[in-house]
Amino acid sequence: MEILNENLLLTLVLAPLFGSVVAGLFGKKIGETASHTVTILGVAIAFILSAWVFKQVIFDGASYNDRVYQWLQAGSLSIEVGFMVDSLTAMMLVVVTFVSLMVHIYTIGYMKGDDGYSRFFSYISLFTFSMLMLVMANNFMQLFFGWEAVGLVSYLLIGFWYKKPTAIYANLKAFLVNRVGDFGFLLGIAGVLMYAGSLDYLEVFSQSRVIATQSMSIWPGAEWSVMTVICILLFIGAMGKSAQVPLHVWLPDSMEGPTPISALIHAATMVTAGIFMVARMSPMFELSETALSFVMVIGAITALFMGFLGLIQNDIKRVIAYSTLSQLGYMTVALGASAYSAAIFHLMTHAFFKALLFLGAGSVIMALHHEQDIRKMGGLKKYLPITYWTALIGSLALIGFPGFSGFFSKDAIIEAVHASTLAGSGFAYFAVLSGVFITALYSFRLFFIVFHGEERFEKHDGHMPHESPTVVTGPLILLAIPSVLAGLLIGPMVFGHFFGDAIFVLDEHDVLSQLNYHGVFGFMLHGIVALPFWLAMAGVGTAYYFYMVNPSIPAKLHQSFNWLYRVLENKYGFDRFNEVVFAGGSRLIGRVLWKVGDQTVIDGAVVNGTAKAVGFVSKKMRLVQSGYLYHYAFAMILGVWLLLTYFVA
């Protein structure tokens, strides 16, 4: 077996970091062109090397798993920084660097004239570095490093326009909600260390069977399987990063950031880190059916209920954001059904078509001078032809139209869940199936309202909107290609041995092997006669009827189901609940502990109380209280001397 070159991998990771540091520290000095050149060059190098690594891993059977340096050693424990590259990593590398490269190029057009131009490039390159560290990690410490580093960059980018109150609210919220997830994640890592004695992936996996036989008591009387506890704790981390209910609340608000990062971070890459992590940990999750069921149910809830919210949003980016939440739910459901390869496959196709949709939305937003309300759009087809056609491709891929990439990945998930027998799989199947209708409905509602119908936009100085420059449309076209074609990889990636040892599935959980796969065309033929396809068509048809033919119907529905509408508008009340209970509650606890605990009890009663008591006594003894420090010092020394003499001499 061939071993990948370490220097090559180091260059791959460090090239974006180099670009980021140069643009970040010297951006003002070297100017905008130099800033975007150096960062794009860094990411381009990373992409080319990723493609090379992919080729070597997939076709030449190469791999890599070694340390770069020892981070620390404590007792017999060694924590290292190192890389593990197998087929799973190789695929992630290509997806991350490709989408990142597209977004870098797109940004030249989108951020033109912004004061923070160089800073933006520095951040997105730093993000690329962090994400590469995350997917290439060979141990839990480095995974956590990458995990939090992408969170940091996400924080910086959501709050990129730091003058906007909503943006700096959203980035704080995003960081804190992610920290709640990381809280679980870190405890999970601590559990891994305790029971496996190591943080190295392969060492931990080699002991997973032993760990699975152990139990621990969280509270007296309740014995829990160690593997279940660890997996659920790790998955809580994934719930934060991949925005699963109830830790999803930060993702819609993250749309306050500039659109390129919504595409890169909050759709294609960072939010899929949780999916990647669970797939990477498949040797552990496989050994706890409780954890798998938990994963599946959380994913199903997210897939269905977040989709509903997409139906009533009027902000173009928020519609896509809710669709991202829902699609992440699909991936999570697949993980729970042990169809890890289907989840990763959907992660890949979703990265392409969702990045495409977001960048398309950005193109529309630019054309309309930063208007994001879809009620002020309409009829844009003829003004933005490239954006229109690429958005159509993205939407068809999203709803799973046969032949488009999303069709293959989503159908594989639905079939896998159908075949699963774990607790909760019935509900999950219902959720992903109904989700197809919802997805088609909100996607084409958006599509029709934005691109068709009457022109409701404001004209700036009498000018009609015009197509975006080549740096913007180029990436759209380049992303549209894999959005169509990536689905053809379903054979090797989902049903073949593409992932080899990288993903571990127990025989009794192997739902994908139960599906009959007879080539791409067979899969498509089967798809056209199956329920999901017709649900999707029904969704598109409904959208067409509601928003093109007879727009009074949604308004009537709104009136008759006002209570339902209110529930959806309040996003099921999560935000309000968090605001009142967690944010308000914490401040209240803090204030009570401070005012009552510190100031009244400790300081008021004990400290100053003592002082007062002493003061009372000393009133009687004030003759010795001269007030000069040297008198006290003298008395102190005298006292010490007396004590010494008494004890020692």
Added chain:
Amino acid sequence: MFFDTPLLSLVIWLPILGGIAVLLNGDNGFTRPLSLIVSVVTLFLSAGLYTGFDMTTHDMQFVEHIPWIATFGIHYSLGIDGFSMPLIILTAFSTVIVVVAGWEVIQDRASQYMAAFLIMSGLMTAVFAALDAILFYVFFEAMLIPLFLVIGIWGGQNRVYATIKFFLYTFFGSVFLLIALLYLRHVSGSFAILDFHAVALTLTEQTWLFFAFLIAFAVKVPMWPVHTWLPDAHVEAPTGGSVILAAITLKIGGYGLLRFALPITPDAAMTFDWFVIALSLTAIVYIGFVALVQSDLKKLIAYSSIAHMGFVTLGLFVIFGIFANSATGSGAVLAVEGAMVQMVSHGFIAAAMFLCVGVLYDRMHTREISAYGGVINTMPVFAGFSVFFAMANAGLPGTSGFVGEFMVILAAFQANFWYAFLAATTLILGAAYSLWMVKRVIFGEVSNDNVAELQDVNRREFWMLAVLAIIVLAIGLWPAPLIDVMHASVEHLLTQVLQSKL
């Protein structure tokens, strides 16, 4: 090679004598350069302690031993191991930073100010290096005097209350320390701290001694509930005073527990570990909430210091639980080393945070969070540093703030799931108070005319913060060089602690 030159004495006495020279020189053009030279030379000398350090042994190194007061058997006895060496270098480094930080800011009695910090540097180094109990005690007390003066003279409006509270609190603790040391002299017949380690003690004796040590050092750390002096002292102290207070004086508490309480009274420490752990977790959770609602920048950071120091005491005392659960005890090494890393890291991060507040205070003369808002618009470079240090304070991986907390949380899990659970809440609370502060101070539109007129950091301030940022990053990315020097001492401590004295 260094055994010929009394390097430790040099690191102790050079700043003290240099400080006296600065004092005698008075306020003129030489005051600041002279102070800087003394502090920088001291730092270089202290670096010799690292380069000449033998990592393979737990024995005391750079030992100096001469009789001082022969009648009582008191010696001028110095030596360092893997615990004290990093703290001494931290002390020398912090002193340089403080001199630079006070360069333009302190116009009133600058020579006295500089001299106080130089002398304090020597005294604190002596505390870490002392191997004789009385020597330790003398420096332990003497160190309070310059700090007392610094707060009392250059402090804020309510400085008198703060100084007296600070002095009485710490003095209250040290009385117990003195009694404990004298009792140990009584049973061991020597004042050598290493002899104390070996002396056999009954559980009753150990319990009395343990609580005496605990009270003395808990006040310094400070542990909940004897922490209320710290926010007051910080708020009133000038920037340099806050830096030294946070970076070094608090560490003396943690160091004292390591040097005295654990090895001298291991059985009592094991019996009452739950008590210290409970106080530590209270510090982390309770103080985390309190920090959240502070409206004064310095108070917020002071409370955050207390929460971070909770990890030090937690790390030191979870070791018994870890040994109870596993035979290998490599988790215990992780815990103690994590506590040490946390001390060093907190020295840099808290110092940097207080310097940042100082930079703002020098311009706006207020510490109220509500007086700020949108500072990034007028001070972009400063804003970058602030966000970085706030992230380090929140324990972001890649910064030194992560390393210690990570190690202690991983270790605490091995003692008890709930210890780790409560300790890990810092991930949320630490981020909440640090970043909420950043949001209100740094981000947003320019909130008022004063903010609109702010000038970004000058070259002196830039380099002061940049050096700290580089160190925080370096320790975060590669903590091994810091941790490697501790291994032998930690292993030795653990064998001492496991060896029952009963």
